[in-house]
Amino acid sequence: MNIYLDIVPDALANLKTLKSLRIQFTPIQKMTNQLATLTNLETIMCLKCSLTHLPDISNLHKIKLLYLPLNNLTQIEGLSNLDLIALDLAVNNFTEIPILKNKENLRFLSLTDNPLKNAEPIIFYPNLKDIYLNNAMLTSVPAAIDKLQELEQLRIDGNQLTNLPPGILNLSKLQRLDVSRNLFSLDYIESIKEAFKKHRPATMLTI
Amino acid sequence: MDCKQFTNDRDVLRQFPFPVKLIRSMYEYSEKSTAQMSEDGTFVEKIIIKNENLVPLILFCLSNVTSLNLEFTQFENGTFYLLNIINFI
Numbered sequence: 591m592n593i594y595l596d597i598v599p600d601a602l603a604n605l606k607t608l609k610s611l612r613i614q615f616t617p618i619q620k621m622t623n624q625l626a627t628l629t630n631l632e633t634i635m636c637l638k639c640s641l642t643h644l645p646d647i648s649n650l651h652k653i654k655l656l657y658l659p660l661n662n663l664t665q666i667e668g669l670s671n672l673d674l675i676a677l678d679l680a681v682n683n684f685t686e687i688p689i690l691k692n693k694e695n696l697r698f699l700s701l702t703d704n705p706l707k708n709a710e711p712i713i714f715y716p717n718l719k720d721i722y723l724n725n726a727m728l729t730s731v732p733a734a735i736d737k738l739q740e741l742e743q744l745r746i747d748g749n750q751l752t753n754l755p756p757g758i759l760n761l762s763k764l765q766r767l768d769v770s771r772n773l774f775s776l777d778y779i780e781s782i783k784e785a786f787k788k789h790r791p792a793t794m795l796t797i
Numbered sequence: 798m799d800c801k802q803f804t805n806d807r808d809v810l811r812q813f814p815f816p817v818k819l820i821r822s823m824y825e826y827s828e829k830s831t832a833q834m835s836e837d838g839t840f841v842e843k844i845i846i847k848n849e850n851l852v853p854l855i856l857f858c859l860s861n862v863t864s865l866n867l868e869f870t871q872f873e874n875g876t877f878y879l880l881n882i883i884n885f886i
Contacts, residue, residue: 596872601798601857610864616871630863 598622606630609652613639621645626668636661647672658682659700679704680722687711701726702745709746713737724748724768736760747771747796753778759789768796800858806834806841809858815849823864835861846870 596619603624611628612635621636623645632652638660647653648668656672659680669688676698677688684704689711690696696715700722709723713734718741725748735741736757743766751772758767767786774782779797786795803809810817810832817830823843825831832844843864846852852872856865 598872599854599857601854604800604857604860605862605865607861607863608865610866612864612866612868614866614868616867616869618872 596620598625600624603627609633611635613637615639626650634658654695659702689714697740716740719743721745731755731758733757739763742766744768754782759785761790761793764790764793766794766796770796798854798857800855800860803855803858805839806859806861809855810841812855813853814851817844817846 596617598618598621600622602622605628607630608628609630610633611631612633614635614637616639618636618639618641621641621644626645626647626649629650630652631650633655634653635657637657641658641661641663644663644666646668647666648671650672653672654675656674656676657678659678661682663679663682664684666688670691672690673692673695674690675695677696678698678700680700680702682704684701685707687701687706687709693714694717696718698720699712699715699718702722703725706723706726706728708730709728710732712718712721713732716737716739718738720743721741722745724745728746728749728751731746731751731754733755734757735755738761740763741761742763744764745768747768748771751769752774754769774797782797783795786793803812815830817832818827820827820831820833823833823845828848830846830849832841834840835842840861841859842862844859844862845866845868846856847868847870849870852867852870
């Protein structure tokens with residue numbers, strides 16, 4: 591007889607002082623709604639938990655780090671209400687980049703391996719340092735990418751890009767740019783290499 | 798789940814179906830489950846359950862814990878567990 595239900599029990603509500611909840615490599619069919627009562631939580635991580643749904647987390651105002659890679663999530667109710675520093679949704683089924691109410695504090699964003707419609711919302715987060723949008727079915731990079739003047743690392747490899755916006759050369763803090771495995775022509779690849787060599791020699795370009 | 802049956806957090810840990818090693822810092826690496834007590838030793842502050850068969854429900858009696866880390870361990874199904882006991886009887 592199967593004795594595993596894979597439901598995070600309601601008893602989780604007993605842990606009122608919990609600041610960090612990390613669950614890794616543990617299948618969870620359902621996360622208890624009591625998660626929403628743990629208002630001291632600062633970090634939630636569920637890595638490879640087969641999650642398809644999370645309860646509304648809009649009341650968890652202290653959360654700064656939300657790591658949910660390798661699940662089956664398509665949306666997270668209440669996410670827009672949070673003031674995050676890091677959001678990792680890699681390897682899920684999001685079609686849109688979430689838009690948070692407070693956009694100033696987000697430093698890290700990953701939606702690697704998600705079927706995204708576009709990447710436009712990234713320009714709403716002016717203080718992003720690391721962006722991972724590789725393998726995300728993207729066909730373009732936002733024209734206003736140069737609004738992200740704090741950007742240090744941008745991974746947009748494994749998409750369907752045919753060109754890059756000229757503003758990408760204006761990212762003065764960019765240390766690493768990976769645009770490999772896209773649909774650039776050979777001539778275009780050479781022109782990008784030349785442009786970075788001339789304008790951004792310190793940027794490590796992978797194309 | 799009746800947490801009143803336990804006198805303190807150390808008592809809770811003793812009732813776990815697997816040993817939980819008490820460590821001074823969570824930076825101490827271990828392949829198995831570990832816990833760190835509060836500075837005054839009165840409650841479990843941080844706990845890692847790792848590579849065990851099941852997460853025991855009494856874990857949730859550690860009501861002052863600030864950090865809970867579960868790795869490669871499944872949650873216990875209270876209902877089926879009870880049925881198993883009835884069948885056994």
